[in-house]
Amino acid sequence: MHVKKGDLVKILAGRDKGKQGHIIRAIPKENRVVVEKVNLVKRHQRPSPAYPEGGIITKEAPIHVSNVMIICSSCKKPTRIAHKFLDNGKKVRACKHCGASLD
Ligand SMILES: [Zn+2]
Numbered sequence: 001m002h003v004k005k006g007d008l009v010k011i012l013a014g015r016d017k018g019k020q021g022h023i024i025r026a027i028p029k030e031n032r033v034v035v036e037k038v039n040l041v042k043r044h045q046r047p048s049p050a051y052p053e054g055g056i057i058t059k060e061a062p063i064h065v066s067n068v069m070i071i072c073s074s075c076k077k078p079t080r081i082a083h084k085f086l087d088n089g090k091k092v093r094a095c096k097h098c099g100a101s102l103d
Contacts (some may be wrong), residue, residue, distance in 0.1 A: 001028050001065050002081045005094070007102075009068040010078040011038055020071060024060065032062035039063050074100035 005026050010061070012017045016038045025034040027064055041061045047054035071077040072095035082094040092103040 013067040034060045040073045
């Protein structure tokens with residue numbers, strides 16, 4: 001996947017199109033990510049140790065990675081990922097616009 005936990009991303013499609021948020025969970029197996037405050041769904045929760053009251057809770061639902069674009073921390077633009085190699089041979093993700101490393 002081109003994004004991972006902690007990345008700031010812009011939402012490209014769906015109900016929350018245009019929103020930005022950090023990835024709080026990545027699910028590589030399904031090519032999905034959970035982004036804070038994006039794609040919120042209401043769940044009916046039975047009382048449990050975590051939710052002693054039960055009732056309706058709002059929770060982020062996973063969205064497909066193709067619907068998000070990483071935001072460059074350097075130029076602040078949503079960007080596609082370029083790959084570059086550091087002097088030590090390590091491969092890092094880089095911004096297509098300004099070339100800044102995203103890792
Ligand atoms: Zn950039």
